[in-house]
Amino acid sequence: MTTGDSSPAQASRTAAATSAEAERLAELHSLNILDTPSEPGFDALVTLASQVTGCPISLVSLIDEQRQWFKAKVGTDLCSTDRDIAFCDHVVRDRAELEVPDARLDPRFRDNPLVTGPPQIAFYAGFPISTSQGRILGTLCLLDTAPRSLTPLQRDQMRTLAGQVSTQLELRRITIEQAVEITERRRAEAALADSQANLAAISGMTRQILAGTDARSAIVKALVDIGGAQTASMLELDRPGHLVITGSCDHGLIGTSYPFVEVEVAATVWREGQPLFIEHAQEHPAINQDLVNQIGARSILFQPIKANEDVVGLLSVSWDQVRTDLSERQLAAVALLADESAFALQHDALLRRYEDLAGTDQLTALPNRRAWEERLTALAASARRTHTPFVVAVADVDHFKAYNDAHGHLEGDVLLREVAQAIRTQLRTEDVVARWGGEEFAIALPGCQDAAAQMVLDRVRRAMPHDQTISIGYCQWDRETSLDSLMKRADSALYKAKRTGRDRVVSAAHLPTPEPT
Numbered sequence: 001m002t003t004g005d006s007s008p009a010q011a012s013r014t015a016a017a018t019s020a021e022a023e024r025l026a027e028l029h030s031l032n033i034l035d036t037p038s039e040p041g042f043d044a045l046v047t048l049a050s051q052v053t054g055c056p057i058s059l060v061s062l063i064d065e066q067r068q069w070f071k072a073k074v075g076t077d078l079c080s081t082d083r084d085i086a087f088c089d090h091v092v093r094d095r096a097e098l099e100v101p102d103a104r105l106d107p108r109f110r111d112n113p114l115v116t117g118p119p120q121i122a123f124y125a126g127f128p129i130s131t132s133q134g135r136i137l138g139t140l141c142l143l144d145t146a147p148r149s150l151t152p153l154q155r156d157q158m159r160t161l162a163g164q165v166s167t168q169l170e171l172r173r174i175t176i177e178q179a180v181e182i183t184e185r186r187r188a189e190a191a192l193a194d195s196q197a198n199l200a201a202i203s204g205m206t207r208q209i210l211a212g213t214d215a216r217s218a219i220v221k222a223l224v225d226i227g228g229a230q231t232a233s234m235l236e237l238d239r240p241g242h243l244v245i246t247g248s249c250d251h252g253l254i255g256t257s258y259p260f261v262e263v264e265v266a267a268t269v270w271r272e273g274q275p276l277f278i279e280h281a282q283e284h285p286a287i288n289q290d291l292v293n294q295i296g297a298r299s300i301l302f303q304p305i306k307a308n309e310d311v312v313g314l315l316s317v318s319w320d321q322v323r324t325d326l327s328e329r330q331l332a333a334v335a336l337l338a339d340e341s342a343f344a345l346q347h348d349a350l351l352r353r354y355e356d357l358a359g360t361d362q363l364t365a366l367p368n369r370r371a372w373e374e375r376l377t378a379l380a381a382s383a384r385r386t387h388t389p390f391v392v393a394v395a396d397v398d399h400f401k402a403y404n405d406a407h408g409h410l411e412g413d414v415l416l417r418e419v420a421q422a423i424r425t426q427l428r429t430e431d432v433v434a435r436w437g438g439e440e441f442a443i444a445l446p447g448c449q450d451a452a453a454q455m456v457l458d459r460v461r462r463a464m465p466h467d468q469t470i471s472i473g474y475c476q477w478d479r480e481t482s483l484d485s486l487m488k489r490a491d492s493a494l495y496k497a498k499r500t501g502r503d504r505v506v507s508a509a510h511l512p513t514p515e516p517t
Contacts, residue, residue, distance in 0.1 A: 157347070
């Protein structure tokens with residue numbers, strides 16, 4: 001009887017795996033990238049990977065038959081290692097990300113010479129670099145000599161950067177394929193230079209996005225760089241049946257909304273999900289000629305942005321002269337940029353969500369102290385510009401420790417949420433309330449002077465739930481006082497409210513004038 005290891009099914013699986021590996025290696029070698037000099041596009045990505053994660057070592061690692069070779073590296077002098085000890089080989093074979101918090105404790109790696117000897121790896125994280133055919137050629141990986149783990153945001157950033165490495169390899173493949181039958185060295189060099197410019201534009205876009213720059217601005221700039229265009233814009237769905245320009249190198253267009261019936265060509269590209277190049281825009285009956293004349297367009301390319309096969313946006317590229325010579329390479333580069341734009345928009349949305357969470361107090365859903373300070377700075381700048389007054393107040397829930405001791409911390413949390421809601425109900429839309437810390441709240445009343453603020457804040461005092469009381473101190477900005485001093489004056493007024501019986505509103509105008517510092 002045959003054993004499981006030698007069964008026909010096992011033999012078939014082994015043969016399939018051998019064939020898949022042969023195809024993977026063939027595609028790797030077809031890129032002519034192994035043992036080539038360093039290139040700025042790849043170098044920038046490993047540097048960025050190290051910066052966003054804090055890991056000292058980052059590599060673009062490509063796995064061939066016998067070794068892993070580093071196309072780009074930061075933090076190490078190694079150029080390659082044997083494949084049989086490469087952490088990255090596990091990513092290639094398993095076709096999945098790999099994160100090892102402490103290799104010294106992992107039975108797969110604790111005896112690995114890269115762990116027991118230089119560079120003495122403790123932490124490893126590898127993210128697959130894949131081709132358009134779905135083959136894993138290597139990884140964008142991180143190493144550290146100390147144990148650690150990545151945050152969810154850092155993992156998302158690393159996936160985006162690994163996608164950028166994959167994009168660079170795909171553009172390299174396109175360049176090589178289009179160089180076949182081309183015998184003149186100058187034409188081949190020009191094609192490679194063009195692709196490198198495209199890579200630089202896309203890599204620059206990703207760096208800007210990861211640095212916090214608005215994704216849409218970065219995308220339209222990359223579009224202009226890639227297409228040599230006059231104007232580039234991004235359109236997204238404003239509401240059903242309406243497109244709005246959310247990004248454009250012509251800032252006057254941003255925010256302009258069009259119903260589908262006024263932009264028939266763009267609507268068709270949105271519905272069908274296929275790119276469309278219009279050579280003679282001014283002669284096309286289905287194009288909004290007012291918009292064409294406004295931007296001076298002669299030729300236009302519409303490229304859909306897809307996420308999971310759903311169109312989530314459109315890229316519009318226009319030239320002020322008729323274009324009849326758009327190359328396949330340019331069209332492919334714009335299509336790749338559209339793919340990257342989908343990731344960029346997702347990353348941008350994720351980053352904004354993290355920023356919202358970072359600026360929100362999780363208990364009360366109010367802005368937290370960091371967000372308050374940002375809003376107060378903006379409010380002061382606006383007041384200074386428009387010559388309008390404003391008031392800041394600090395409110396403190398009376399006897400909150402006693403309430404906690406009597407009812408428990410969970411009920412104390414409930415009280416703070418209800419106090420926050422009660423304060424909000426008494427304020428105007430333009431007013432700001434934030435959790436200052438503990439049981440304290442900060443309030444800003446733009447356009448208010450002392451007497452009006454007293455009335456508003458007294459309404460807040462009377463709105464407390466469960467017969468709870470609150471003490472409030474406030475101060476009107478006099479245009480000369482720093483924001484730090486303004487908050488200190490309001491806090492001093494709060495202290496006086498507490499000292500003189502609580503459950504009251506006290507103005508800093510009734511306090512002695514502070515000595516100049």
